[in-house]
Amino acid sequence: MSSDLHERYRDDLSAFIDGELPASERSALEEHLEGCAECRALEARLRAVDSAVRLHPVGPVPNHTGDIMGRLASERPVVLRRAERFRRIRIAGVAAAATIALLIGSSVPWLREGNVASAAEITGSVREAARSLESYQASYEIVERGWHPDVPVRRFQVEVAFSSPETMSLTIDDETTYPSSIWPRNDVELLADAEGWWIQEPSLCPTDALPICEGTQTDERGVMSRQPFDGTNRLPTDLIVPLETLAASQSFTVIGQTTVAGRDAYELEMEFRDALPFVTAIQAGGSWREFNPTDRVRMLIDAESWFPLKVSVTPRSAQRPALTVSAVTLDDDPPADLTNPGVPLAETLRDGGWSPQDPESLDVPAPEYLAGLEPYRAGTTSTGREVLTYARGLTWLKVTCVQGRLDSYPLTAEPVQLSGGRPAYYLPADSDLRRRVDIFTEDEHLFIESNLPREVLIDVVGSISVETVEGPDPKRASVVTVDEALDLPFTQAPSYLPDGYRASAAYLAPDGSSVVVYRRPQIEFDGLGIELVQSDAVAFLPASSLDFETIRIDGSLARWSPEAGELQWIDGDVYRSITAPSLDLGTVAAIAEGLR
Amino acid sequence: MPAGGSVQEPDPRTVEAARRGDLAAFEEIVRASQADVWRFVFHLARDEGIADDITQDAFIKAFRHIKRYRGDSRFSTWLFSIARNCAMDEFRRSGRRRKLEAEMEFQPHAPEFDQTRSYDIREALKALSLDVREPLVMIDLFGLTYRDVSDVLGVPVGTVKSRVHRARMLLAKMFAENEREETGEF
Structure with missing residues (x-):
C-alpha cells in the first residue's frame, strides 16, 4: 500500500468515528483498518479523545431568560394603564365566583398574548394597590401533589379576610381523603387584630412518620397585647396583594397578558426563592411539601386590583405543577363583620408586653416624610423600647428607639448613606424579618422596619432630623x-x-x-x-x-x-x-x- | 443539557408562533436553548462576562430577524450562526479580534496547555486554536453534523472534516505527552 493512501485513511479517521464518511469510503477504511495496526491504534486514541471531550463535565450556565425577555418586552408596546389610581372594585358574587373558578381551574391552560407591561410598571402598580386596599375577602382552592408517597394529591379550601391595617383571618380546610383517620388533617386557622394574634394548626410531626403521628392533635398559640407589626406573628398579607413577592422588578418575568372572567390579567414567572413571601403566606401554618429554591413559579395577577388569581409551583424536573393556588371569589369591599372575627381568649395566649401610649408623650424622633402612610399605634414594649408606627392599606412602617444603650447593628447589614452623608445600616428582608435600617445618635439607637421598598424606606429614614454617627462595631x-x-x-x-x-x-x-x-x-x-x-x-x-x-x-x-x-x-x-x-x-x- | 448531548430542536409550531411575533413562544425557545448558546459562545470567548453579553445580544437579534428563518437549516444551526456573528462583532469592537485572528493560526505545540497538570480536558480544549476548536465543540458538545457546522462557519464540509481531525490529533498528542509526564516515561 502506498504511503499516500495510508495517510488518506488516517485523515479520514475522525469522519469515520463521527459517522460522516460515505458508505463506499467507510467500507474501504474498515478493510484497511483490519490490516493496519498503526491506524487501529490511532483510531483507538481518537475515540478516547472523542469520548473525553463529549463526557467532560460541564460547569453551571447562567440563566439569561429573564434578562433577554425583559429587554424584548421593554422594546414592545406597553398596554398597562399607567398611573391609573386603584379603583374600588367588587368581583365577588355567585355568578362571578363560578366564572372565575371555571376559567382559572387547573385544567385550563395559561392564555397568552404578545403585548406585556414591564415588570417595573407592575411593581409600581402593586405598591399603589397595597397602599390603597382597606378591606378584602377571598376564597381559594389549593391542590398539592407529592407531599407524601401514600397521599399523591391533597386539596384545600381557603378563606381569607382582611381589614387594614392589622385585622386578618385565614382558614384552611383540608378536604383530602387520607389512607386512614390517623393521618393528621392539615386544618389551619389564623386570626389577628390590633390586640392579638392566634393560630391553630396540626402538631408538628415528621412527614416520613406521619401515619404514626396520631394526627388528631392540634397546637394553638398566640399573643395578646402584641406589638404592632411584630415579626414573630406577622400577617400573611402577600396572599392578598403580593407586595413583597413583587417588590423588585428584577425578580420576575412578565410572560404575557390574558383575560380572566372578562378582566385583564398578567402572567408572571419567577423562581421559587423569589416567591417565598407568597408561598409562606398560603402556608402560614401546618405541614406542606417542600420545594427547591430554583423551582418555577407562575402567577396570574389581576391587572387592576393586583390580586393574585392563580399561582402554580412546578419542580424543575417535573412537567406538572406540584402546588396550585386558584382564586374562587375575590371581593375588595366586604361587610365589616366578615373581616373582624376577633381573636379568641385562650389559655395559650402569652402577654406581648405592649403598652399603648400617646405618641406625643414618647421621645422618639419621627420621620417628616411618611411615603403616604398615616400615624397608627404608638407605645412602649416590655423592655422599655419606644415605638411609633404608621400604616395605610397593607403598607406599614415602625420606628423603634432604644435610649441610652447602643446595641450594635447586625453584622450582615450593608452600610448606606442618608442625605447629608449621614451613616446608616440597611438590612434586607428575609422570611422572618422585614426590611430594616439602623441609625445611631450619641445616645440613641433607632431601627426602622417596613414593607416599603428599599429606596422609599431609606428616604423615610433620611427625613428623621437627627445627626447620625457610625454605629458601634458589632460584638x-x-x-x-x-x-x-x-x-x-x-x-x-x-x-x-x-x-x-x-x-x-x-x-x-x-x-x-x-x-x-x-x-x-x-x-x-x-x-x-x-x-x-x-x-x-x-x-x-x-x-x-x-x-x-x-x-x-x-x-x-x-x-x-x-x-x-x-x-x-x-x-x-x-x-x-x-x-x-x-x-x-x-x-x-x-x-x-x-x-x- | 448533559455533556456531549445534542442540541434540542424547538418544536416547529413554537418556531412558527415566534415568527408571528408571539413573545411567549419565543421565550420557550430562549428557555430551551440559552444554555447551549451560552456554552457555545463561552467556548469562543473563554470569558463568562462576554459570553453573558453575547448570549443576550444573540437572542435579541434572533427575535428581530426570526421572520427571515425559512426552515432551510436546523433552527439550532441558524441560532448558532447568529451567536457566532454576534461574538465576532463583539470581538471586533473590543479589540479581541486581532488576538483571535492570531489564534486562528495553527499551533502545533499548543503552548497554553500546562503539561504538569493532570489530565484536564477543559485546559486542553482552551489550548486549541479557534479554527479547530470551534468545529470540534459544535460536533462533540452540541451534536451538530459536518453539514450543520459548514453552514454555521460558512466553509466547505471538507474543511470542517479536516479541522475536526486536526483538533483530535492535537488533543491526542497533548494527552500522550501528559501521560508520559505522569508516568515518568520519556
Whole structure:
C-alpha cells in the first residue's frame, strides 16, 4: 500500500468515528483498518479523545431568560394603564365566583398574548394597590401533589379576610381523603387584630412518620397585647396583594397578558426563592411539601386590583405543577363583620408586653416624610423600647428607639448613606424579618422596619432630623471593606457568582475569620444571600449535628448540608464555607470551584 | 443539557408562533436553548462576562430577524450562526479580534496547555486554536453534523472534516505527552 493512501485513511479517521464518511469510503477504511495496526491504534486514541471531550463535565450556565425577555418586552408596546389610581372594585358574587373558578381551574391552560407591561410598571402598580386596599375577602382552592408517597394529591379550601391595617383571618380546610383517620388533617386557622394574634394548626410531626403521628392533635398559640407589626406573628398579607413577592422588578418575568372572567390579567414567572413571601403566606401554618429554591413559579395577577388569581409551583424536573393556588371569589369591599372575627381568649395566649401610649408623650424622633402612610399605634414594649408606627392599606412602617444603650447593628447589614452623608445600616428582608435600617445618635439607637421598598424606606429614614454617627462595631468583630476581607494571606475571592449577586457586607470575626456577604441588591427573601467564611490554620471541619452529603471540590472532600445550604471544606490548612440557603448544590459548588 | 448531548430542536409550531411575533413562544425557545448558546459562545470567548453579553445580544437579534428563518437549516444551526456573528462583532469592537485572528493560526505545540497538570480536558480544549476548536465543540458538545457546522462557519464540509481531525490529533498528542509526564516515561 502506498504511503499516500495510508495517510488518506488516517485523515479520514475522525469522519469515520463521527459517522460522516460515505458508505463506499467507510467500507474501504474498515478493510484497511483490519490490516493496519498503526491506524487501529490511532483510531483507538481518537475515540478516547472523542469520548473525553463529549463526557467532560460541564460547569453551571447562567440563566439569561429573564434578562433577554425583559429587554424584548421593554422594546414592545406597553398596554398597562399607567398611573391609573386603584379603583374600588367588587368581583365577588355567585355568578362571578363560578366564572372565575371555571376559567382559572387547573385544567385550563395559561392564555397568552404578545403585548406585556414591564415588570417595573407592575411593581409600581402593586405598591399603589397595597397602599390603597382597606378591606378584602377571598376564597381559594389549593391542590398539592407529592407531599407524601401514600397521599399523591391533597386539596384545600381557603378563606381569607382582611381589614387594614392589622385585622386578618385565614382558614384552611383540608378536604383530602387520607389512607386512614390517623393521618393528621392539615386544618389551619389564623386570626389577628390590633390586640392579638392566634393560630391553630396540626402538631408538628415528621412527614416520613406521619401515619404514626396520631394526627388528631392540634397546637394553638398566640399573643395578646402584641406589638404592632411584630415579626414573630406577622400577617400573611402577600396572599392578598403580593407586595413583597413583587417588590423588585428584577425578580420576575412578565410572560404575557390574558383575560380572566372578562378582566385583564398578567402572567408572571419567577423562581421559587423569589416567591417565598407568597408561598409562606398560603402556608402560614401546618405541614406542606417542600420545594427547591430554583423551582418555577407562575402567577396570574389581576391587572387592576393586583390580586393574585392563580399561582402554580412546578419542580424543575417535573412537567406538572406540584402546588396550585386558584382564586374562587375575590371581593375588595366586604361587610365589616366578615373581616373582624376577633381573636379568641385562650389559655395559650402569652402577654406581648405592649403598652399603648400617646405618641406625643414618647421621645422618639419621627420621620417628616411618611411615603403616604398615616400615624397608627404608638407605645412602649416590655423592655422599655419606644415605638411609633404608621400604616395605610397593607403598607406599614415602625420606628423603634432604644435610649441610652447602643446595641450594635447586625453584622450582615450593608452600610448606606442618608442625605447629608449621614451613616446608616440597611438590612434586607428575609422570611422572618422585614426590611430594616439602623441609625445611631450619641445616645440613641433607632431601627426602622417596613414593607416599603428599599429606596422609599431609606428616604423615610433620611427625613428623621437627627445627626447620625457610625454605629458601634458589632460584638467584638471588626467591620472591614470587602477588599480588606479578601486580601488576607489565606483568603480567596470568588471568580464566579450567580447572576445579580454583589458584595454587600464584610467583617472579621473575633477568631480572625474573614466573612463576606453577597446579595442581589434589589431582591430579598433569599435568606442570607451568599455568605463566604474563610479561616486560617484550621485542621478539621467543626462538629455539627446537621445531615451531610460528601462531595469533592478541587480535589478536597467537602461536606454539604442541604438543611443549612452550607458547603464546608478544608483547603490545605484553611477552612472555607459558603452558606447560601436559596441556592442549589450545583451553584454553590461552582462558586467554591471559582475561588481563586 | 448533559455533556456531549445534542442540541434540542424547538418544536416547529413554537418556531412558527415566534415568527408571528408571539413573545411567549419565543421565550420557550430562549428557555430551551440559552444554555447551549451560552456554552457555545463561552467556548469562543473563554470569558463568562462576554459570553453573558453575547448570549443576550444573540437572542435579541434572533427575535428581530426570526421572520427571515425559512426552515432551510436546523433552527439550532441558524441560532448558532447568529451567536457566532454576534461574538465576532463583539470581538471586533473590543479589540479581541486581532488576538483571535492570531489564534486562528495553527499551533502545533499548543503552548497554553500546562503539561504538569493532570489530565484536564477543559485546559486542553482552551489550548486549541479557534479554527479547530470551534468545529470540534459544535460536533462533540452540541451534536451538530459536518453539514450543520459548514453552514454555521460558512466553509466547505471538507474543511470542517479536516479541522475536526486536526483538533483530535492535537488533543491526542497533548494527552500522550501528559501521560508520559505522569508516568515518568520519556
